Amino acid sequence: MKVLVPVKRVVDYNVKVRAKSDESGPDLSNAKMAINPFCEIAIEEAVRIKEAGNAEEVIAVSVGDSSSQEQLRTCLALGADRAILIETDEFVEPLGVAKALKEVVSRESPDLIILGKQAIDGDANQTGQMLAAMLDLPQGTFASEVEIQDGAVQVTREIDGGLQTLSLTMPAIITTDLRLNEPRYASLPNIMKAKKKPLEILSSSDLGLDLSPRQNTLKVTPPPERAAGIMVEDIEQLVDKLKNEAKVIT
Amino acid sequence: MSILVIAEHDNSELKGATLNTVAAAKEIGGDIDILVAGMDCESVADSASQIPGVSNVLLANKETYKNSLAENLGNLIVELSDGYSHIMAPATTNGKNFMPRVAAKLDVSQISDISAVISDDTFERPIYAGNCIATVQSTDSIKAITVRTTGFDACESSGGSASINSIENDTNAGVSSFVKEEIAESDRPELTAAEVVISGGRGMQNGDNFSLLNGIADKLGAAIGASRAAVDSGFVPNDMQVGQTGKIVAPDLYIAVGISGAIQHLAGMKDSKVIVAINKDEEAPIFSVADYGLVADLFEALPELEAKL
Numbered sequence: 001m002k003v004l005v006p007v008k009r010v011v012d013y014n015v016k017v018r019a020k021s022d023e024s025g026p027d028l029s030n031a032k033m034a035i036n037p038f039c040e041i042a043i044e045e046a047v048r049i050k051e052a053g054n055a056e057e058v059i060a061v062s063v064g065d066s067s068s069q070e071q072l073r074t075c076l077a078l079g080a081d082r083a084i085l086i087e088t089d090e091f092v093e094p095l096g097v098a099k100a101l102k103e104v105v106s107r108e109s110p111d112l113i114i115l116g117k118q119a120i121d122g123d124a125n126q127t128g129q130m131l132a133a134m135l136d137l138p139q140g141t142f143a144s145e146v147e148i149q150d151g152a153v154q155v156t157r158e159i160d161g162g163l164q165t166l167s168l169t170m171p172a173i174i175t176t177d178l179r180l181n182e183p184r185y186a187s188l189p190n191i192m193k194a195k196k197k198p199l200e201i202l203s204s205s206d207l208g209l210d211l212s213p214r215q216n217t218l219k220v221t222p223p224p225e226r227a228a229g230i231m232v233e234d235i236e237q238l239v240d241k242l243k244n245e246a247k248v249i250t
Numbered sequence: 251m252s253i254l255v256i257a258e259h260d261n262s263e264l265k266g267a268t269l270n271t272v273a274a275a276k277e278i279g280g281d282i283d284i285l286v287a288g289m290d291c292e293s294v295a296d297s298a299s300q301i302p303g304v305s306n307v308l309l310a311n312k313e314t315y316k317n318s319l320a321e322n323l324g325n326l327i328v329e330l331s332d333g334y335s336h337i338m339a340p341a342t343t344n345g346k347n348f349m350p351r352v353a354a355k356l357d358v359s360q361i362s363d364i365s366a367v368i369s370d371d372t373f374e375r376p377i378y379a380g381n382c383i384a385t386v387q388s389t390d391s392i393k394a395i396t397v398r399t400t401g402f403d404a405c406e407s408s409g410g411s412a413s414i415n416s417i418e419n420d421t422n423a424g425v426s427s428f429v430k431e432e433i434a435e436s437d438r439p440e441l442t443a444a445e446v447v448i449s450g451g452r453g454m455q456n457g458d459n460f461s462l463l464n465g466i467a468d469k470l471g472a473a474i475g476a477s478r479a480a481v482d483s484g485f486v487p488n489d490m491q492v493g494q495t496g497k498i499v500a501p502d503l504y505i506a507v508g509i510s511g512a513i514q515h516l517a518g519m520k521d522s523k524v525i526v527a528i529n530k531d532e533e534a535p536i537f538s539v540a541d542y543g544l545v546a547d548l549f550e551a552l553p554e555l556e557a558k559l
Contacts, residue, residue, distance in 0.1 A: 016513050017378040026382050095359045120494065122377055124362045129320065129350035138321055138425035141347050154429065158488050159343045162433035169425045178481065178495060179488050214359035218385040226520065229541040235554040238526065238544055246524045246541065248503040249470060
C-alpha cells in the first residue's frame with residue numbers, strides 16, 4: 001500500500017500575525033515558518049501505518065514556492081520515503097491545490113491520502129474534501145482514529161457533540177484532527193538521512209493546470225479591538241460587577 | 251438571486267445553526283430555499299417551513315441521507331444546485347464536511363466561515379486564527395459558503411409558511427458507510443448555543459478538577475468548554491475544545507479559568523460579550539481580552555464563586 005501525504009508550509013503557530021498597515025495582506029515579513037501542525041499529524045499517521053506493516057511507501061507532497069522544500073525535508077526526516085514539490089510562486093487557493101494534488105494522485109495511485117484538516121493560515125478547511133470530490137473518493141474528515149482493515153479503512157471522526165465512526169472503501173481520503181496522534185521529533189541521524197532522500201520538483205505550469213484564484217482579497221484588516229477591561233480584587237467584587245455593571249447574571 | 255441553505259439537524263430537530271445561516275442569507279437577499287436531507291426528518295422540514303422569509307423547503311427523506319455522509323449529501327446538493335446563486339451551510343463539522351465537495355464538483359472556490367456579508371459577492375472572513383479579517387470577493391457564478399454562526403444573530407424561527415416539496419433524488423455514492431456514533435449525553439446547553447460558557451485550561455491540572463466547574467455551570471445554566479492545552483493534556487475530550495481548531499463561541503458571558511490565553515484559544519472566544527478571566531499569573535495574555543480579570547488561585551476562587559452565585 002502507498003500513502004500520499006500533502007503538506008503545507010505555514011507561519012509558525014506561535015506567531016501572532018498582524019494585518020499590514022496598508023491593509024494589503026497579513027504581515028509575514030521575517031515570520032518563522034513551519035509545517036502546518038495538522039499536516040505534521042498526517043505525516044506521523046502515515047509513518048505509523050507503514051511501521052505497522054500496512055504500507056510500503058509514504059510520499060509527501062506540497063504545493064508552493066521553492067522554500068516549501070524545507071517542510072518536505074522535515075517530512076522525510078520524520079519518515080516519509082520521498083517527496084514531491086509542485087512549485088509555484090503564485091498564491092493558490094484550496095481549489096487549485098486540490099487540482100494539483102489530483103494530478104499527483106493520478107501519477108502515483110496511492111491507496112490512502114492523509115491531509116491535515118485545515119491549515120492555520122487561511123483556516124479554510126477545504127483541500128481534503130475537494131480532492132476527495134474531484135476523485136469521487138470517500139472521505140473521513142477530522143479523524144481521531146484510523147484503522148486499516150481488509151480493503152477498507154475505519155475512521156473515527158470528531159464531530160459536534162461527540163464521535164462518529166465510518167467505514168470507507170479504499171482508496172480513501174482522511175483529514176486529521178488534533179487527537180489522532182502525537183507527532184514525533186525528527187532525530188539528528190534522520191535529519192541527515194533525509195538530505196539524501198529523493199525530492200522531485202515539478203513546475204505547476206508543466207501540469208498544464210489553471211490554478212489562478214477565483215477570489216480577490218480586497219483588504220485584510222485587524223479584528224475589532226476589545227475595550228480594556230478592569231482587574232477585580234476578589235470574587236465578591238467580580239460577582240457584584242457581573243450582576244450590577246455587566247448585568248449578565250442575576 | 252436565489253439561495254439554497256442546507257439545514258443542520260439530527261433527523262428530529264432543526265438545529266439553531268440553521269437560523270444563523272438563514273440570517274446571513276437574508277443579508278445577501280433574494281429567494282431562500284432550505285434543503286432538509288435525512289431520514290424520517292419530516293418534523294425538521296416542518297420547523298424549517300416556519301422560518302419567516304423562506305420560500306420552499308426541499309425534503310430529501312431517504313436512508314441515503316440518514317447519517318449526512320458527505321459523499322451522498324454532496325452529490326445531492328450538486329444535483330439541486332441548478333438555478334441557485336448561493337449555496338450556504340453553517341460552519342459546523344457537518345457543513346465543513348460536505349460543502350467543499352459541493353464546491354469542487356461545481357468547480358468553484360468555497361468561501362469558508364464568513365463572519366459578515368458586505369454584498370452578494372463580497373464577504374468578511376477571519377484568517378490566521380482571527381488575527382486578521384480578510385474581505386474577499388468571489389468571482390465564481392455560484393457562491394459556496396459556510397457561515398460562522400457567531401457572526402450572525404439567529405433569525406426568527408416561527409411565523410413563516412414555506413411549502414414543503416419532497417424530492418426523490420437518490421445519490422448514494424456507495425463508498426462510505428456509517429458504523430456508529432457516540433454523542434455525549436448532557437443536560438447542559440450545547441457549547442456553541444449557550445448563553446454562558448465556563449472553560450478550563452491547563453491550570454485545572456487534571457480531568458477530575460473539571461468537576462469544580464460543574465456547580466458553577468449548574469447555577470449559571472452554562473456549557474463547559476476547555477482550551478486546547480487542556481485537551482492536549484488529556485483532561486477532557488476534544489469536543490469541548492474552544493478555539494481556532496475547535497468550537498467558535500460568542501456567549502453573553504465567557505469565564506476562562508486557568509487559561510493562559512494562547513492566540514488559538516482567543517480565536518474561539520474573543521467575540522463573547524463579557525469575558526471573565528481567572529488566572530494566578532497576572533501576566534497571562536487572557537487578561538488582555540478580559541472585561542473582568544481576577545488574579546487568584548482557581549482552587550480557592552472556584553468554590554467561592556460557586557457559593558456566591
